[in-house]
Each structure stands twice: as C-alpha cells, then as structure tokens.
Amino acid sequence: MTSRSAGSEEPYLRGRSVLVVGATGGIGEGVTRALLALGATVVGAGRDPDRLGALADYAGGIGPGTLRTHLVDVSNPDSAAVRAQLAERYGQFDGAVLTVGNWGPPGRTSLLEVSDEVWDAMIADNLTSHFRALRAITPLLDPEGALVHLTGFSAEIPYPGNALVGATNAAKKSLLRTLTAELGGKGPRIHELVIGPIRTRPRAAMGADSPSWLGAEDLGRHAGELVAGRGPWSTEPLQYLLDRASGVLTELPR
Template sequence: MNKLFGKTIVVAGATGGIGEGVTKLLLQHGAKVVALSRNEEKLEQLRAYLSGVDTGNLITLKENLDQDQAGSREVSDRLKEQFGHFDGAIVTIGNWGAANRSLIDVSDELWEQAVQDNLTSHFRTLRTLVPLLKKDGALIHLSGLSADTPYPGAGIIGLTNAAKKSLVLTMAAEQGSIGPRIYELMIGPIRTRERVTRGIARSNWYDPEDLGVFMSELIQGDTEASQKPLHYMVQRGG
C-alpha cells in the first residue's frame, strides 16, 4: 500500500532513533524522503540501515537547519531549487544533555545551551521548512510529555518542551486556513533500535514506525485527526 506515492517529505533529524524508523515507514509507503542531518557519518549509517527497503526514494543531505535568518534563507533557497515545495515535513530533533539535574543546579551556561539546542534550533528549523511546504502540505513536530507534566531532574527539558509546544501551536493558528497544516505530536518513550538493543524498551511503548503511520495520515490530511493541531501518542492502550 503506497499511501504516499508521489509525495516528497523532508525529515529533519532523520538519523536519530525516531527519525530512522519514521523515514523507513515513509519509504515503505512509497514516499520520496529527503533525510537531513548535520553528520555525514550518521547519514551513511542511515543509508546502510535502509538499504533493504525497495520502495520509495531516499535522498540524504548533510544540512544544518540551525541557522540565523540569513543562513535559514540560504538553506531554504537550496532546498527549494532542488526539490521545489514539499508535501510534508517532519521535525524530530533535540538534545537531552541537560537532563538528570535539579533546576536549582542548572548553570547559566547550561541554561543557555539547553535553550539553544531545544528551543532556538526548533524555531529556526520551522522558520526554514514551513515556507517550503505546499499550501495543502503538512508539518509534524515531535515533542515530549514533559511539556505538560513535571519530571524532577529533567526540568530544563520540560521548560523548553513547553515553549516548543506553544511555538508550534501558535504557528499552526497563524497559518490557519492559508496552509500549510502544522501539528504538534506529543510522545512518550519510544522503542528505538538502541533502546531495544539495550533491553530497556517496554512492550507498551510505541515503535518509531507507529509514529510514522500516524504522521503519514496527517500528511494525507483526509482523516478526522488531521483537523486538529495537537495530538498525543503516549503508550499502547493508554
């Protein structure tokens, strides 16, 4: 079932644990996937991981979306020249380096780095990708449940997640009926390959491919869920 045949989708953070599984699902549904990463070695590993998928079309690009306004424009121009306007975009980026410490112990330097890695970079990514989408296209941004619920020891992640949630939903409201559609997908722990290998993945966690199935439906835009900007995928049966 090539649900996304003929559609071109860009994935920011494609080499991460979630990104690789989502990319795999999109390819299996027949999409042309433009997989972005700042690390060429990780892109090579992604190509090797997906070498057995014989549907869709994988294009990997070393690209940094975390740029100032002038840099964002340059990246946008390059992508537009090569691919035109995208049918969909998926943003699955972030850095948990500031976890496992109380807020009172967070230094100014760590605070500024966390804001840069987990908020500013997301804003810059959205600023780059949203104008590249077709008016009937869709962008899905992933974030964590700590945006809604306090997680002692991960407060700085929760604060930036809450700000990202506001950022994405505000942008969704601003686009409104003019398009593209913008979604915030709040997720719980995910059964990434790395977690499965380490033996810490639970059976009731979603797989990255499960996220990909749901996101492919949002991109198509023909379901009841696609009419709402905010969604949750916490755990199976939850």
C-alpha cells in the same frame, strides 16, 4: 493504533515528498523507514555525514519509496539560505516531520544545579533549533501538505531532574500552537504531536524499552497519514500519542 511492520501497507505516499529533519536520530530513522514503506520520496536531513551514511545503510533499502540524504544544519541562523538550498535541490515538499533534540547530559540534575553551559546548549538544541527549522521549512511546504512536529509529554508535567527537557518541550508546544493560529488554515496543516516514551534503537540499546510504548515506525505511519490528509486525525492540530493502549487523543486524559 496498531503496530505493523514496514512494507505491509498500501503505498499511498507514492509521488509525495517528505522532509524528515532529525532523520539520523532514533525516532527520525524509524519515521524515515515507515514513510519509505508507504512509497514516499524521503529527504532525510541531518548535520553529520557519518550519521547520514548510517541512516542510508539502515533505511535505504526499504521500498517502494526513495531515500535521499541531505547534509544541512536547520539550526543555522541563516534560515533563508537553508530554505534556498533545499528549494533548489528538491522544490516544494508535501510534508515535513521535525524530530530534533538533545536529551542533555546523562543522569539527572536538579534545576538549581543546572549550569549555564547546559542551559545554553539545551535552549539551542531544543528550542532555537526548532524555531529556526520552522522558519526555514514551513514556507517550503505545499499549502495542501502538512508539517508534523514532535514534542515530548514532559511539556505537560513537572520533570524533576530534567528541567530543561520539560521546559523546552513546553515552549515548543507553545510555538507550534501559535504557528497554527497564525497560519489560520492558510498554508500547510500543522500537527503538533505530544509523545510519550518511544521505542527506538538507541533507547533500546541503553535498556529503555517497553512493548507498551509506541515505536518510531508507528509515529512514521501516523505522520504519513497526516501528510496524505487521510484518516480521522488529519484535521486535528494538537494530538497526544502517549502509549500504545491510549492510541491518539486530542486532549489530555483527566
């Protein structure tokens, strides 16, 4: 997997629409830019008007695609209403990328010290929100299209000091694998991407950055290929994108 700058690729997503849920986040904004560079019409969804405005400033000028920002809370329990609102405005989508979550309070807390308040917030933002987003959005996708969901690699390993990030990642991976099995090839392709640390603007601003990591735009270009059904990975439901050197794997390295 190589790193290319926005705008250097054939715009093969021209005429296709992709919903990015969590477009206001560090990964989401990079995914949005990459999909725009590939020619997609991107609906960037988020809950905060100011953050959606910042997304428009950062990504809106990237062509040849078109960015539309959309204020919506996919974690709203009324998934039918969320779905109806999106359907009325945009109709069916060719693809969706789900990249939402909450890193939790700063610092590390051992599992036995986690408060009920933090537990509830982490389950709400990192698990319930994903369940409700899947419930709202999956039926909006073209059956020939693809849903791309991101889960952190802490799904696979003990994660001392961040137990709820790891636990919810493991649970999200389980949800996506079950959804893939339940759809049984009927409906959009489901791609669960288990990701290592990703270069994003907010993380870099906090001093967390490494050239060995994949960038948010790399994830966006990969998601673009999956939405288009191009390349070697578009038939693979479970993929690991751990770092630049490893590329794309379909099982964990031993």
